[in-house]
Amino acid sequence: MQALLKNLGTILLSLILAILVWIAAVREQNPPRESDYSQTIPIEINPPGPGLILADTLPETVRLRLRAPESSWVELSPSKFRADVDLSELTAGFSDVPIDVVVSDPAVEIVRQVPQAVTVNLQVEQTITVPVKIEVLDDPPLGYIARPPQLVPEVISVTGPASRMGQVDEAVSQISIQNAKETIARTAPVLIRDRNDQLIAGLSVEPSQVQITVPIEQRFGYKDVAVSAVVVGQAAPGYWVSNIAVAPPRVTIVGNPTVIGSIPGFIETIPFNVDQATADIVQTVPLDLPNGVTVVVPEGNGTGAGGVQVTVEVSAIESGQTIQLPITQQGIDPAYSWSASPARADVILSGPIPRLQALRTGDVQVIVDLFGLVPGTYNVQPVVFSPDDLRLEAILPDTIEVTIV
Structure with a gap:
């Protein structure tokens, strides 16, 4: 026992050295790496309490710089992160709220995030009812008249932050009756405008669309x-x-x-x-x-x-015509002579009758290509050359026996 106590320091030192050696070996095999994460992390908003509403939009994502072992980098995905902004305890006004980012892999360290916080503008939420005004664009064709339009529903609800609600002047829905010769019934979106006829964004409209009917009638006479x-x-x-x-x-x-x-x-x-x-x-x-x-x-x-x-x-008017033509050749070596069996072929053409009737000698040719052939007997497929406005339906026979001597 005394010997064990006497050597305890040596044993502990050896254990520490062994752990350090093991850590060094692990780090060498799976070294840590610091880098910007290529994907953005979506921010989840915990909404404000009752009666309050966001007056401005917030960033939708956060970017991260991470330090992690190589094995963790391989397994990383946005689903391993969670970014939250908690607005539930805030009161009306401006507040700087941190973006809380956590990662499920304990080996991953978040070195930096952008942004780290967001400025939040909470305002009292207001809801008002607004009658919808119909704007009929264009006029019907001559000889037709447009009767007063009908609207369902006639009143909509608009909800938003108090600062924007004070700008609301009118709710408008538009419909075009250009070229309309009968009654038009269409669904159209509701637009919210201020006193300068500018659209106001960031408001909730219910319903967001209305049904417009414009009766179109033909004038008397x-x-x-x-x-x-x-x-x-x-x-x-x-x-x-x-x-x-x-x-x-x-x-x-x-x-x-x-x-x-x-x-x-x-x-x-x-x-x-x-x-x-x-x-x-x-x-x-x-x-x-x-x-x-x-x-x-x-x-x-x-x-x-x-x-x-x-x-x-x-x-x-189109028709067909059969022409019997002699077989001609191209490409034979001048030192050779040749013969074809049969010596003539039937060519069937179709097309406009006047064009068929106007065919002249030489307009259509049947040619066998003998280029590079040496003395012997060959079965060669002939090629027909004819005017572009006529169609080749068939050539009989479709192969010609050629003898070269």
């Missing part, structure tokens, strides 16, 4: 009608009228209510002649209107007063 183009004549042989388009497709007419009431749901153009046409025709064509009836022309738009634009698309 006006009528919307479709436009029907009257096309006469026949396209040239080999062509046909593939489409007829009218712009605008509908017009508004005005006149004696009795005459207007007798007009069906469409109005015709005067006859438009397409006789012997071989290409598209675009032309302004007058409307065949009864006496005393005119077309309402929107401001800044001349279309309609002198007629409508009629586009008649004229397309060639």
Whole structure:
């Protein structure tokens, strides 16, 4: 026992040295590293007590500089941190509140955080009711009238800090009726403005949207009608009228209510002649209107007063044609001769009849490529060269036996 007590100091010193050696070995294998953490940590706000509200926005995240072993850096994620700002015990006014950041890994040390605190402006929370004003933007088309708009609900609640609530002058919701020819019903957001017509941010609006209905009616003596183009004549042989388009497709007419009431749901153009046409025709064509009836022309738009634009698309009638052509070659060595079996091939083309009828010798060729081939017998796929406006449907046969000697 005396020997143990006599050597106790030596034993303790040895133990301490062993621990230090172990710590040094661990640090060498898993050295600590200090660095800025690449991800930001979201700040959670513990809200103020009843009757108080934040008047200004607070930072949403905090940045950290950390010191930790390499193994901890590998495992780090934002979920291991928690950043809190506690407003529950504050009173109205300005206060500097620390941002409390904790980390679940005890090996991680927070060296620095930015920001460390936030300045909080708490104010008394107020709620008022405000009638909603409707702003109808634009006007309906000529020949239509907008009746007074209807609103649901007519009054909304606005909540916010006292300093901002004192700026509230009106609640506004907007709706556009441009080009509207029938009643419009839409949901629109509510905007809160001050006396200078500037929007006020940071307020809670309930409900945040309202339903607006604007009745749109046609004026007496006006009528919307479709436009029907009257096309006469026949396209040239080999062509046909593939489409007829009218712009605008509908017009508004005005006149004696009795005459207007007798007009069906469409109005015709005067006859438009397409006789012997071989290409598209675009032309302004007058409307065949009864006496005393005119077309309402929107401001800044001349279309309609002198007629409508009629586009008649004229397309060639398509067909097919089979041509028997000799096989020609390209690329053979001049020292060799060649022969093809069969010597001719049937080429089937399709396209507009006038184009097929206009084909000339040399417009279509069947060629086999013999470049680099030595004497022997080969099966070669021929290539057909034809005009771009014709389609190659088939070549028969699709391979040619070529003999080179």
